[in-house]
Amino acid sequence: MNPAITAATAARILRQLKHDPRTVVLLVAVPTVLLFLLRYVFDDERLFDRIAPQLVAVFPFVVLFLVTSMATLRERQSGTLERLMTLPAGKLDLLFGYAAAFGLVAVVQVAAVVAAAQALGMEVEGELWTLGAIALADALLGIALGLLASAFARTEFQVVQFMPAFIMPQVLLCGLFAPREEMHEVLEAVSYAMPLSYAVEAITDATRSADVTGDLVVNTGVVLACAVLALVLGAATLRRRTP
Numbered sequence: 001m002n003p004a005i006t007a008a009t010a011a012r013i014l015r016q017l018k019h020d021p022r023t024v025v026l027l028v029a030v031p032t033v034l035l036f037l038l039r040y041v042f043d044d045e046r047l048f049d050r051i052a053p054q055l056v057a058v059f060p061f062v063v064l065f066l067v068t069s070m071a072t073l074r075e076r077q078s079g080t081l082e083r084l085m086t087l088p089a090g091k092l093d094l095l096f097g098y099a100a101a102f103g104l105v106a107v108v109q110v111a112a113v114v115a116a117a118q119a120l121g122m123e124v125e126g127e128l129w130t131l132g133a134i135a136l137a138d139a140l141l142g143i144a145l146g147l148l149a150s151a152f153a154r155t156e157f158q159v160v161q162f163m164p165a166f167i168m169p170q171v172l173l174c175g176l177f178a179p180r181e182e183m184h185e186v187l188e189a190v191s192y193a194m195p196l197s198y199a200v201e202a203i204t205d206a207t208r209s210a211d212v213t214g215d216l217v218v219n220t221g222v223v224l225a226c227a228v229l230a231l232v233l234g235a236a237t238l239r240r241r242t243p
Contacts, residue, residue, distance in 0.1 A: 009097025028109050031059035032116040039120045052122045053207045054176050057135040057199050060109050061142035068102050068146030069159045091235035099143050106139035124207040131206050137223045138199040144230035151237040170196035195226035
């Protein structure tokens, strides 16, 4: 990897986002709006305190997966990626550059979501910075999986079709709707292979105690390791241009 090329790629993506306010609004405002809807649709403070911390991580994960995969696919379709790969730039340089750029956006997004949740009355036993750090790790996972999905998609419609394959099983089996230990034993076993399950476990630990426990560190580490693995797989399968 070449840090200079990675930094230049990240700077270019950030400049593009600066001139695309609709995408910025989608990235930052949509998860916050969804939290407001959740709070007042159910109008139950206890329910909100129970599920809001998990959704603080899940919402950025889903939104960044969709936006990142579409943005990368658009670069390949336009020929930008093909021109970049004629330069002395490796695939990992490009993908880590994309991840760094969207990672900076994720910092803003997660900060906005955590602030919104706190303003809506979310109460947790743990520290908010811990919650934000785990949510950021989950957002980075969404970015990495989005980059991986873009390597297989030929159209933006196919990216949307990948949502059920990459995202929905994780959302359903991560323990958000029901404890994993209460699921059928087959589904519980499958959930251990899904990184979002470890993010929800880490969030649960962070909301119950102000201490940074060993389980919290391990679960967050698994999420980050899966993000790095997804980036490496994305680089290995990245094509210059969609046929």
